[in-house]
Amino acid sequence: MSAGPATTAPALNMGGRRLPPWVATTALLLPAYGWLMIAIFLPLGAMFLFSFMTATPIGTKEIGYTFDQYKIFFTQPYMWQVASWTFQIAFATTLICAVTGFLAALALARSGLGRSQWVFLILILLPFWTNGLVRIFSWTMVIREGGFLDAVVQFILPEAASVGFLYSRPAIVLGLVHGYLPYMVLTCYIAISTIDDAIVEAAESLGARWWTILGRILIPMAAPGLIAGSVLIFVPVVGAFMEPRILGGPQGVTLGTVIEDSFTQGFNWPQGAALSFMLLAVVLAIFATFSGVLRRNAEL
Amino acid sequence: MRLSRRAMVQLMGGTVLATTLLGPRRALAATKITVLNWQGYGTDEKWALEAFTAATGIEVVHDYFNSEAEMITKLATNPGAYDVVLINSARIAQAAGQGLIQPVDFAKIPNATGLAPKLKDHDNMQYEGETFGCAWVWGMNGLGVRDGKTDPDSYAALADPAWAGKVALFDDAVTAVGLGALATGQDMNDPKDLEAVKTFLQSVRPNLHNLWTSEDQWNKAFAANEFDLSVAWSGGVVRSFRNGGLPVHFVVPKEGAIGWLDGLAVPTTAPDVDAAHAFINYMIDPEFYFRWATEVGAPASANVDAMAKLPEDDLMKQVHKAEYIDTMSIMSALPDERRDAFNALWQEMKAYYAAK
Structure with missing residues (x-):
């Protein structure tokens, strides 16, 4: 993908006459850049402009410019x-994803499941194939008071009090x-797959216990995957509004819902x-902050 | 909020005419008018348009909007395109002020004699002393109460410890602040003492179980026994009881309900003013309303005669008593500063509730 002009230009040899490299x-x-321009930068630029306006620029109202919105x-101290x-x-969310996701990736990558590990990977991807709203609403049925949970x-325990925790931050x-x-x-799986088995075997043969292998070899070597995954999760979660609204009830006030x-x-x-x-x-x-790690990860 | 209410009416309709943008073509129809409305909101019932065309020879086609802002934009940018437009009464003055709609000629609307005077002559419908909209349908926000519980007589019950943990509010700034204003004895559309409103809304916190945003969410939570007392739409409560079998009834406290009123208006540039008035006349006709309300489901009619035509056991009729028209406050246009203040207060209240 990073092929520069020098390598791409020869491919476009029109009628024997070479086009200048910059044309190609x-x-x-x-x-790609035209699309990015239209789909991302134009609306983003418009929104940036809006953020300094005194009122929504629809209708006949006179619009002024101000920094007040940033204050x-x-x-509003709340x-x-x-x-x-x-x-x-x-x-x-990021922490729980990191712990459980790393362990799952470790099991998938190193358990020697052979070809069946692809089945497990697809199972991990299943949530992506269902509509987010459906997933969230089904949780409300499970964790509400008197729900499935x-x-x-x-x-099992007929006398037990309700454990439903719908409308809470958890x-x-x-x-x-x-x-x-x-x-x-996925990010951890890719990172762990690249760790050479010989390193782990060497550690084992030298008497390292499992926690030493985990803490000294696997986690440090999979760190780029962990960090990339954390960024990928943290960023959208900070702006999430659907989950807080539906699962949080009155507790579900976040920056995302305020923006919405x-x-x-x-x-x-x-x-x-x-x-x-x-x-x-x-x-x-x-x-x-994490750009260095991300760059290294991209090269994996 | 308004959109979802319409969406419900539309869903109930079932047979809504998504496909009849062009309507039944009649070679004989002498004139054709275009109506601008929410989709599936009464004016585009197929049987009604057929009956209207048969009676008057006027063919009716539709164009739809998805937000009130879009409606205003369509009126402003397509002069001469529309003969009748649905406008929420809170928007009448704005549309009239921009010269988009013309005064209604009630002489051409014989059925207008049946309109409830308070709705027909409501301030919302007026602009510079003339009436620009014909009152059509209305509804209320009041309290939905679980059957078997004691009916509260005041909004103060929302903060009464007797309902601890069993209260739900509607997540809408105008409704919430309006409620606080009514509870503290103020004008819902222009509360002078927002601090008192804030104090009242804060006092609801120990009782608050949830905020609801859609009728579907309300139904599920009510069915799961999550709350017993809720701010609710009158039409929504009727639907929940009738269609969902939920044990709920609608209560209008002594402070009065928070009402909304939709009107039909004629654009300034309407090509056929007479036909437009004939259509509005048909829309408030008791015969039309009876079929719309009983076969499809409709909000309450502004026409007292139309409501009287409904059978005594009709739930819509029982809930939308004529006396409530007198006690309810109707949502009016809010100046931008006031709307912003309402939104800011409600956002702060939501953060306050979340800190429980």
Whole structure:
């Protein structure tokens, strides 16, 4: 993919006359970059502009420009609390995904399942094939008071109190983990697959216990996969609004739902846009922090 | 919120005419009018249009909008395209102010004699002393109460410890703040003391079980016994009881309901003003309403005669008592600053509820 002009130009040999290399490069890049321009940068640029407006630019209203939308954390101090919940949920989701996803990937990559490991990989991917909304709603049936979970628990222990925890932050984390776990399994699986069996065998033959192998060899060598998976999960989870809304009930107030409310209920696009860009800034900061690891991972 | 209510009416309709954008073609039809409305919202019932064409020779075709902003935009950018438009009464003054709709000529609408005076002459319908919309259908936000519980007589019950953990609110800024305003004895459309509204809404927290956003969500949670007392739509409660068999009934507290009113209007540039009025006349006709309400499902009619035509045991009729028209406050247009203040207050309340 990283083929430069020098290697691509000869392929386009039109009627014996060679085109200048930059023509071929432009022709090859144009579809992708044109699409990116239209699909990402144009709306993003418009939203960036909106975030400085005093009102939603639809209708006949006079529009002014202001920085006020970016001051929401000071004009509405409860937003700090909302941000704190959001990041708690995102960290918990990422951590749980990292632990369970890494272990699952380890089992898949190193258990010698042979060809059947592809079946297991496809099973991991299954959640991607079902509609997110359906997945979330089915969780509400399971974890609500008197739901399936309660039915099972009370079948075993008839006297047991309800264990339903719908409308709580753990419920939100549960739904998010379900949705995003496959990213972690896949990135870790790829990273672990590249670890040479000989290294592990050498450690074993030298008497290393399993926890030494895990802590000194497998985790450090799979770190790029873990970090890439964490970024892939953390970023969308910070902005998630569907899971908090449906599984969190009154507890489901996050930056994502506040942004969604600004756009839909409040019809206050500037506010929603400003919040989105503040969130984007945080996300970019996270990317910047881990960019070195990500780059290394991309080369794997 | 309005969209989902329409969506429900549409779903109930079942036979909604997604396919009849062009309507039944009649070579003989002398005139043709175009109606702009939400899809599946009464005016496009196939049987009704056939009956109307048979009676008047006027053919009716439809164009639809998906949001009120889109409706205003369509009116503004397509002059001469529409003869009748559905407008929420809160939008009448805006549309009239922009010169998009013309005053209604009630002389051409004989059925208007049956309209409830409060709805027909409501401030929302007026602009500079003239009536620009013909009241059509209305509904209320009040309280949905589980059968067998004591009916509350005031919105104050939402904060009454007797309902601890058994209350649900509607996740909508205008409704929530309006509720707080009514509960604290203020004008729902212009509460002067937002602090009092805030204090009231905060006092609901110990009772609050959930916030609902859609009728479907409300039905599932109510069926699962999650709450007993809820802010609810009058039409929604009727549907939940009638179609879902849920043990719920609708209560209008002494402070009155939060009402909404939809009107039909004639665009300034309408090609056929007389035919447009004839259609509006048909839309408030008791015969039409009877069939719409009993066979398809409809909101309450602004025409008292039409409501009277419904059988005594009809739930819509029992819930939408004429006396409630007098006590309810109708949602009006909000200036932007006030709407923003409502939204900010509700967002803060939601964060407050989440901190429980």
